[in-house]
Amino acid sequence: MSIATLLTPTMSSEELYATADFCLIPMGTNESSVAEYIAECARVLKKSGLAHTMHGYGTNIEGPWLAVSQAIHDCHKAVHAKGAPRVATDIRIGTRTDTKLDEGHSNDNKLKRVQDILAKDK
Secondary structure (H helix, E strand, O other): HHHHOOOOOOOOOOEEEEEEEEEEEOOOOOOOHHHHHHHHHHHHHHHHOOOOEOOOOOEEEEEEEEHHHHHHHHHHHHHHHHOOOOOEEEEEEEEEEOOOOOOOHHHHHHHHHHHHHHOOOO
């Protein structure tokens, strides 16, 4: 399967749509800041075309399972190419088959649902 096929917005009925949160950690860089390495990963994610949002300790990303996995792989490869001899990543991935997901907005919609519930507390 080609990268172009993985990154197309339409999915086959068998492919799972994944929402993921991952934290990529460059190691052995002899620097206390890893910002340059994380910026390189951000460039990779932008090129992937997948919906993603970086936050203080990781990144939310969503799309077809294989494309999400490929994007995380490509981040590892880019961070190694930038000079990090080791890269560790924690990943949480969720999928749903009980409802139609708003592709590209699944993580945003989950957050909005909680915010709407909390707004009722006021």
